[in-house]
Amino acid sequence: KAGVTQTPRYLIKTRGQQVTLSCSPISGHRSVSWYQQTPGQGLQFLFEYFSETQRNKGNFPGRFSGRQFSNSRSEMNVSTLELGDSALYLCASRGGTSGGQETQYFGPGTRLLVL
Amino acid sequence: AQSVAQPEDQVNVAEGNPLTVKCTYSVSGNPYLFWYVQYPNRGLQFLLKYITGDNLVKGSYGFEAEFNKSQTSFHLKKPSALVSDSALYFCAVRPRGSGNTGKLIFGQGTTLQVKP
Numbered sequence: 001k002a003g004v005t006q007t008p009r010y011l012i013k014t015r016g017q018q019v020t021l022s023c024s025p026i027s028g029h030r031s032v033s034w035y036q037q038t039p040g041q042g043l044q045f046l047f048e049y050f051s052e053t054q055r056n057k058g059n060f061p062g063r064f065s066g067r068q069f070s071n072s073r074s075e076m077n078v079s080t081l082e083l084g085d086s087a088l089y090l091c092a093s094r095g096g097t098s099g100g101q102e103t104q105y106f107g108p109g110t111r112l113l114v115l
Numbered sequence: 116a117q118s119v120a121q122p123e124d125q126v127n128v129a130e131g132n133p134l135t136v137k138c139t140y141s142v143s144g145n146p147y148l149f150w151y152v153q154y155p156n157r158g159l160q161f162l163l164k165y166i167t168g169d170n171l172v173k174g175s176y177g178f179e180a181e182f183n184k185s186q187t188s189f190h191l192k193k194p195s196a197l198v199s200d201s202a203l204y205f206c207a208v209r210p211r212g213s214g215n216t217g218k219l220i221f222g223q224g225t226t227l228q229v230k231p
Contacts, residue, residue, distance in 0.1 A: 004158075033217040042224065043205065048217030056218050090158055094217065102147050102166060102209065104219060106158040 001027060004093050004107035012113045018079040021110045025072050025093030031055075032074040033104060034066060037088040046089075049074050078112075086114045117142045119208050121222035128196045128229055136191040136225045138206030147209040148189040149219065150180055152202045159205065165189060176200070196229045203227075 005024045013019050025032050033056075034046040045058040049068035066076040072093075078085055088111050092104035119140045128134045140146065147166055151159040163174025170182045180191045189206060206222040 006158075031217055033219070035219075043207075043219075043221035045218045045220070050217070055216050058218070092159075092219075103149070103161055103164055104217070105161060106151070108158045 004091055004105055006089075006091050006107040006110050008110060009108065010111050010113075012115065013081050014115050015081055015083060017081050018077060019081060019112060020075050020077045021089055021091075021112075023074045023076075023091030023093075023107060025074070025091075025095075026105055029093035029095040029105075030072050031094040032068060032072065033092045033094070034074070034076050035090045035092065036060075037090060037109070038086075043090070046076065081114045083114050086112060088112075117208070117210060117220055119206055119220050119222040121204075121206055121225045123225050124223075125226040125228060128227070130198050130229050130231050131195050134191075134193050134196045134200070134227065134229070136204050136206075136227060137188070138190060138222055139186070139188045140206075140208045140220075141187065142208050142210050142220065144211050145184075146211060148180075148182060149207040149209070150174065150178070150189075150191050151205045151207060153205065153224075154202050162191070162204075196227075198229050198231055201227055201229045 007022045031050045033048040037043045048056040052068045063079045068074045088109045090109045092106045094104045149164045150162040153159050163172050165172045165182045173179045178193050204225050207219040
């Protein structure tokens with residue numbers, strides 16, 4: 001079974017621009033969570049989507065948003081980019097019929113550099 | 116505030132020796148507990164979890180973890196370290212309850228260095 005995939009893997013943007021990152025979960029998984037990883041703040045939860053609905057949200061400004069499609073693929077968007085948004089953005093999926101629904105499986109991440 | 120602490124930024128161990136990476140947490144109730152490993156320029160790879168039951172949990176690649184409720188700890192262990200185990204290890208906690216679905220709280224990570 002294919003793992004979680006994220007595109008693009010690397011991205012360079014300038015301040016003020018917006019960016020959209022994509023995540024395809026493991027087949028059959030309906031929950032997708034997003035995390036930001038930075039050297040200073042570590043790994044921080046952004047939000048979770050389940051069946052196209054945002055179910056939980058971390059403490060990030062409204063510039064960070066997301067959505068989930070009917071096939072469980074998810075996108076996150078960051079508007080008006082700031083230098084501090086430079087980070088590795090990780091997506092994780094959860095679920096399935098064979099148990100282990102508590103375990104989140106992570107993709108390789110998208111590394112965003114804001115100049 | 117809910118938090119996870121990994122008190123050591125780096126753990127150094129010789130190949131073949133046992134290793135321990137420490138984790139304590141401050142989360143109410145009986146949270147789910149996880150260990151993940153991250154190799155350079157990669158995402159997080161799941162190692163093991165504690166949900167309920169036996170306090171000693173076995174996971175991937177020979178790793179195990181010991182849950183101690185009274186000390187709110189979940190230390191990662193391996194009887195014999197390999198050089199290839201060198202990586203960044205994260206302890207994570209998911210509070211129980213519908214309001215916490217999908218939200219993992221991570222420790223700051225511990226770099227494990229295994230020397231030949």
